[in-house]
Amino acid sequence: MYPLKFNPILKERLWGGTKLKDVLGKPIENDITGESWELSTVSGDISVVANGDLAGTSLQDLIEKEPENVLGKSVYDRFGTDFPILIKFIDAKQDLSIQLHPNDELAKKRHNSFGKTEMWYVMDADDDASLIVGFNKDVTKEEYAKSLENDTLLDLLNYEKVKEGDTFFINTGKIHAIGAGVLLAEIQQTSDITYRVFDFNRKDKNGNLRELHTEQALDAIDYTKKDDFKVKYSQEKNTVNAMVDCPYFKTDFLDLNAGLTQDVSGRDSFTIFMCVGGSATIANENGSVELKRGETTLLPAVSNTIKITTEGAKLLEVTI
Incomplete structure (x- = not known):
């Protein structure tokens, strides 16, 4: 098996823009493309090989046919034929919704899914662009719920200005959002389970507010202030x-x-x-x-x- 490339799976998003085309050369056809799924076996969005003799073959079919050769024996023993990683590029022209992801235990119980631990590598950022990662102080569940009622949640959140190369690790339960003007690479567990808790009262193209997951999120949030998200790493050349x-x-x-x-x-x-x-x-x-x-x-x-x-x-x- 040779190195495989896959056709990008492009996703329109309310908050998307054109950087996936303008900066990364993706074949998008509208001005609100927010995501390019690069490697996926999420149901309904399964990647297809784009190069070589295997072109046209789905990633899932390759795994089913030769699981240990594709995944590795240890990965196959752990995950079976489920590909455990979802790879994306994300362009946020507008702020994404404030959200979080459940851990494995909660996701399995509620959704029969993996949880969603992820990391971000910032590839491009407008001046003063930022991310929301965690709370700016310890809060109680009651304080959090009250902030939703009073429309003051943003006052409790931690903002991080970003530049190219900044990297963040987002563990489950951590409230977060990608800010306007950020283009990033995302690596995550294979899961599409997101609890959206605030969406700036935006409406979709049909004039509807997007669904919030207020009650589900209450038991999934880590309410403590933590400084565990910024990844420090060496940038030594050629290693x-x-x-x-x-x-x-x-x-x-x-x-x-x-x-x-x-x-x-x-x-x-x-x-x-x-x-x-x-x-x-x-x-x-x-x-x-x-x-x-x-x-x-x-x-x-x-x-x-x-x-x-x-x-x-x-x-x-x-x-x-």
């Missing part, structure tokens, strides 16, 4: 720099201006590369793929060696 290592995914940062070869024969996991800057050629024993900013590739676990050729690229490398 693998650790970013996030959690039970659901491991992400490293590669800032390359020369080639790099990795022996991954003992990895026992697929490898994903998201190109967040520049361009590179990524190869294993069975082929290669060209990757430019805003593109993603999946190298099956059966790969033994990964060879990256570039004169300048920034890559996020994701494994389990």
